[in-house]
Structure formats: C-alpha cells, structure tokens
Amino acid sequence: MAKLVALLVALVAAAGSSSCAAWELSIRMPTARAVEEAAARLDDEIRDAAAPLIHALRPLVGSAGELGRRAGVPCDSWRLAVEAYNKRDWKTVPASCEGYVGHYMLGGHYRRDSRVVVDEAVAYAEGLELAGNGREVWVFDIDETSLSNLPYYAEHGFGTEPFNATSFNAYVMEGSAVALPETRRLFRKLVSLGVKPVFLTGRSEDQRAITSANLRRQGYSGWEKLLLKPIGFKGTAIGFKSGERRKLQDAGYVIVGNIGDQWSDILGAPEGARTFKLPDPMYYIG
Amino acid sequence: MAKLVALLVALVAAAGSSSCAAWELSIRMPTARAVEEAAARLDDEIRDAAAPLIHALRPLVGSAGELGRRAGVPCDSWRLAVEAYNKRDWKTVPASCEGYVGHYMLGGHYRRDSRVVVDEAVAYAEGLELAGNGREVWVFDIDETSLSNLPYYAEHGFGTEPFNATSFNAYVMEGSAVALPETRRLFRKLVSLGVKPVFLTGRSEDQRAITSANLRRQGYSGWEKLLLKPIGFKGTAIGFKSGERRKLQDAGYVIVGNIGDQWSDILGAPEGARTFKLPDPMYYIG
Numbered sequence: 001m002a003k004l005v006a007l008l009v010a011l012v013a014a015a016g017s018s019s020c021a022a023w024e025l026s027i028r029m030p031t032a033r034a035v036e037e038a039a040a041r042l043d044d045e046i047r048d049a050a051a052p053l054i055h056a057l058r059p060l061v062g063s064a065g066e067l068g069r070r071a072g073v074p075c076d077s078w079r080l081a082v083e084a085y086n087k088r089d090w091k092t093v094p095a096s097c098e099g100y101v102g103h104y105m106l107g108g109h110y111r112r113d114s115r116v117v118v119d120e121a122v123a124y125a126e127g128l129e130l131a132g133n134g135r136e137v138w139v140f141d142i143d144e145t146s147l148s149n150l151p152y153y154a155e156h157g158f159g160t161e162p163f164n165a166t167s168f169n170a171y172v173m174e175g176s177a178v179a180l181p182e183t184r185r186l187f188r189k190l191v192s193l194g195v196k197p198v199f200l201t202g203r204s205e206d207q208r209a210i211t212s213a214n215l216r217r218q219g220y221s222g223w224e225k226l227l228l229k230p231i232g233f234k235g236t237a238i239g240f241k242s243g244e245r246r247k248l249q250d251a252g253y254v255i256v257g258n259i260g261d262q263w264s265d266i267l268g269a270p271e272g273a274r275t276f277k278l279p280d281p282m283y284y285i286g
Numbered sequence: 287m288a289k290l291v292a293l294l295v296a297l298v299a300a301a302g303s304s305s306c307a308a309w310e311l312s313i314r315m316p317t318a319r320a321v322e323e324a325a326a327r328l329d330d331e332i333r334d335a336a337a338p339l340i341h342a343l344r345p346l347v348g349s350a351g352e353l354g355r356r357a358g359v360p361c362d363s364w365r366l367a368v369e370a371y372n373k374r375d376w377k378t379v380p381a382s383c384e385g386y387v388g389h390y391m392l393g394g395h396y397r398r399d400s401r402v403v404v405d406e407a408v409a410y411a412e413g414l415e416l417a418g419n420g421r422e423v424w425v426f427d428i429d430e431t432s433l434s435n436l437p438y439y440a441e442h443g444f445g446t447e448p449f450n451a452t453s454f455n456a457y458v459m460e461g462s463a464v465a466l467p468e469t470r471r472l473f474r475k476l477v478s479l480g481v482k483p484v485f486l487t488g489r490s491e492d493q494r495a496i497t498s499a500n501l502r503r504q505g506y507s508g509w510e511k512l513l514l515k516p517i518g519f520k521g522t523a524i525g526f527k528s529g530e531r532r533k534l535q536d537a538g539y540v541i542v543g544n545i546g547d548q549w550s551d552i553l554g555a556p557e558g559a560r561t562f563k564l565p566d567p568m569y570y571i572g
Contacts, residue, residue: 116366
C-alpha cells in the first residue's frame with residue numbers, strides 16, 4: 001500500500017513539475033515494449049490501479065484534457081456509447097482518444113471489463129440444463145473475441161488510423177495473434193460442459209489454415225466448426241453471420257450462446273439463446 | 287489548473303495521513319446534501335474531474351478497494367456490463383457499489399454519458415429525410431429517460447435496496463421528478479423538426495394525471511400521446527412496450543426513433559428505425 005501511495009505521489013509530483021508535453025508523449029504512445037517493461041516492474045494490483053489513475057490525472061495536467069467537454073468528445077463517454085450500441089457506423093477512434101484507448105486496452109481496464117462479461121457467460125453456461133445430445137453449440141467470433149490483434153493495433157494508433165486491409169491481412173497471415181485469456185477460459189469451460197464451440201468469423205476462407213494454426217497455438221482445441229467468409233462474399237457482417245447461424249440451426253444445432261466484440265456478431269435472427277458483447281473500442285464492423 | 291493540482295495533492299496528502307475508514311465513510315455515503323455542498327464549492331470543471339479522481343484513489347487508499355478484483359465486483363466493469371446488456375435480470379446494485387453509483391449519478395459522469403447519447407440522437411434526427419406528413423413519431427420512455435427519479439434513489443441506496451413499489455409510487459404521486467436536461471433537449475429538437483414525441487411508460491394508467499403534470503412542469507409540451515400501462519396488466523415490459531409500438535405502427539405512425547434507459551424499452555419488434563440506450567446503473571426492468 002505504501003508503494004502505491006508513493007507511486008501516486010510520484011505521479012502527482014511529475015505532473016506538477018514536468019511539462020504537459022512530456023506526459024502527452026508518454027501517454028499517447030505506449031509501445032508494447034514499454035508496457036511490458038512497466039508490467040514486469042509492477043505487480044498485478046499496482047498495474048490495475050495505475051492505469052485509471054493516469055487517466056484521472058490527464059484532465060488535471062493537460063491544457064484542456066481529452067476527457068473535458070471543451071476539448072472534443074469525452075473519451076470514456078464515447079467508449080460507453082460504442083459499447084451500448086448508441087454510436088454506430090464510425091470509421092475511426094477520435095484522434096484525441098488515442099491515448100485513452102491505448103491505456104484502456106493495455107492497462108488492466110480492458111481485461112477487467114472482459115472478465116466480468118465472461119464471468120456472466122460462465123455462470124449462464126453452468127446454469128444451463130443441457131440435453132447432452134451433442135447438438136448444443138456456442139458461437140465464438142474470432143478477432144478481438146477469441147484472438148487479440150492488439151499487437152497490430154498498438155502499432156496503428158489503436159483504431160485512430162483508417163483500417164488498412166492490406167497491412168491487417170499481412171498481420172493475420174503471420175498467425176501471431178494472442179488468445180484473449182478470458183474468452184479461452186469460457187471456451188474451455190464450455191468444452192468441459194459438453195457444449196461445442198463454433199467459430200464464426202469475418203476472416204475469409206483463404207485464411208483458414210493460418211487461423212486454425214493460430215487458434216491451436218494459442219490453446220484452443222476441440223471446436224466443432226470453423227466458419228469463414230467465402231471469398232468474394234458481398235453483404236454485411238450481420239447478414240453473413242446471422243445467415244450462418246440460421247444454417248447451423250437448420251442443421252439441427254441449438255445455439256445456446258453467442259459471444260463477440262461487435263454488435264454485428266450478435267444482432268440478426270437467430271441470435272442464439274443468450275448473447276454476450278465483449279468490449280472493443282478500437283473498431284466498428286457494421 | 288493550479289487549483290486542480292492543489293486539490294489533487296491535498297487529496298493524496300489526506301489519503302496518506304488519515305485513516306482509510308474515514309475515506310470509506312465519506313465516499314460510501316454521499317448524502318444529497320453533502321454533494322450539494324461540494325458542488326457549490328467546486329465549479330463545473332473541477333466537479334467533473336474530481337469524481338473520477340476519487341474513484342481512482344479508492345483502490346489506492348482502501349484496504350482492498352471496491353474496484354479491486356479481490357473485493358467483489360469491480361463497479362465500473364459491472365456498470366459497463368449492465369449498459370452493454372451482458373448483465374441481465376439483476377435485482378439490486380451490488381452493496382459494495384453504492385458509493386460508486388452514487389458518485390456516478392451525482393457527479394458529472396452520468397450527465398456526460400447522457401450528453402454523448404443525445405448528441406448522437408440529435409445528429410441522427412437532423413439527418414432524417416422527413417416525409418413531413420405528421421405521422422413520424424419518436425418514442426420516449428419516462429423514468430430515468432425523460433424524468434429523473436434520482437431524488438428518490440439517492441435516499442434509497444442508489445439501487446442497492448430492493449425495489450419498494452409502495453414508497454416509489456408514493457414518490458411518483460408527488461409529481462416532483464426532475465427533467466433529464468439532455469432528453470428534454472432532444473424532445474424539443476424533435477418537436478422543432480416536426481417529429482412527434484410519444485411517451486411510452488411502465489407507469490400505470492392511474493398515474494396519468496400526475497405524470498402529465500410532472501412532465502409539463504419540467505418543460506415538456508407538445509407530445510402526441512402519453513401511453514401508460516393498463517391497470518392490472520400482466521406481462522413483461524418488453525411485451526407491453528413492443529405491443530404498443532406495434533399499435534402505433536398499425537395506426538399509421540412511423541417510429542423514426544426510440545429512446546430509453548432500459549433494454550426492455552428498446553428490444554422487441556418493432557423497435558423503431560433507430561434506438562438509443564441512456565445510462566442507468568440503478569435498476570433493471572426485464
């Protein structure tokens with residue numbers, strides 16, 4: 001505790017004595033390496049506590065503060081509007097929110113928010129009365145649900161840069177995305193309960209091999225299906241995904257759950273008996 | 287700005303020297319009076335900044351902190367799960383989140399989150415190509431959407447106490463609920479655009495006169511309809527509200543928008559062309 005208070009005092013002192021620009025720089029550009037180094041120094045509790053603290057300090061030390069109403073959109077309210085599906089069809093994260101989103105994703109906040117969603121999903125799954133006939137499935141989205149592309153987005157402005165399909169697909173083909181640990185926990189719980197996971201992704205059919213390899217490498221195994229978008233598919237994400245869920249149902253599967261980071265993973269009949277929306281303040285897929 | 291940094295340093299100093307128990311007491315039990323007094327002392331900007339700051343400090347100075355994972359649910363993640371419809375069918379706000387929800391509602395955070403939602407709704411409304419035939423309507427929920435019952439909930443634990451229909455209805459019959467200024471702004475904008483507001487509420491028919499009076503007193507006028515629940519109605523909120531929207535549609539109205547604080551205000555066909563979910567961490571109506 002004394003360590004935490006000391007950290008806080010040091011941060012305040014730094015805010016009081018150093019220039020705002022230095023803060024801006026260190027906050028806006030948290031490289032993956034810098035975060036790893038910081039993480040190694042700080043234990044889990046301190047890391048969780050430090051991230052919101054930095055954001056609380058931002059409006060205090062900034063000239064106007066990205067959280068202030070006068071300096072454009074308040075980033076926390078913007079993020080809430082995204083998660084509650086009030087904000088739709090947006091192309092990029094507001095430029096002034098790059099630092100906020102970066103800290104949200106790399107600090108403990110994103111992980112904590114995801115944990116609460118998955119805790120809810122696990123409690124729901126454990127409460128299910130399963131027929132146990134092998135027809136019960138749970139639909140998992142892949143990007144920002146089962147696998148995290150944070151290493152890519154951290155190098156591309158955390159969603160503030162327009163989406164670049166060429167560079168993103170090159171990244172996908174590396175097969176280096178990391179598991180979202182909370183989702184993997186849900187996945188394994190479902191397998192142990194006898195509910196079969198089905199991956200349903202906007203990735204295209206030519207990315208099947210690398211996607212499958214990436215998933216296995218990150219500890220996923222035992223899925224029932226891996227459904228990818230046909231090459232040249234024209235249509236919306238909602239259209240594609242609800243159509244695939246319909247086919248699953250028509251084939252005799254019962255979709256007991258459905259989890260994704262986009263509302264387009266969730267909306268469109270049949271949705272599944274219960275849906276879960278993981279946080280994603282980095283991009284929007286309609 | 288110097289004032290803000292001074293405030294921060296004072297808070298840190300207090301955290302370092304005084305007992306944690308004192309913090310717990312003053313944070314967990316924010317009476318309306320204490321908040322008013324604090325608000326009077328602080329200008330708008332400081333109030334906005336101070337509320338999240340206090341929450342950032344909590345995990346640092348508390349023995350475990352209500353935001354820490356070891357001390358039960360992290361309240362900010364719980365709130366996000368509520369707003370994104372991941373948390374459902376809950377009866378009361380977790381007891382450990384009373385202080386958090388109180389500060390959220392009474393500080394600048396709730397207002398700021400509501401403002402972003404309404405800004406989005408206004409932008410959508412301004413972009414509509416209206417037929418101008420007088421058949422275009424926008425559905426407004428009442429409680430925690432058009433009128434705020436915060437004075438009641440502030441005296442009843444901000445949702446941590448089980449709902450008490452008797453005392454709540456007695457409060458409703460006072461007709462003293464206050465307008466949510468952001469929603470009233472949307473309401474007036476729509477009237478000026480020629481879109482007719484329709485109130486659709488879970489309040490019952492015997493509360494028509496007082497509800498109408500309360501709305502007028504709070505600056506609402508020019509609504510097309512005020513639809514209340516029939517006495518003795520059995521059924522869910524979703525069933526009642528989607529049924530009433532269906533009747534509107536069958537009567538030739540076009541529902542261009544729909545705004546409420548509960549997912550049960552929004553879900554269930556016909557939803558309306560576009561829906562907006564205002565924040566409400568105090569209660570859940572299924």
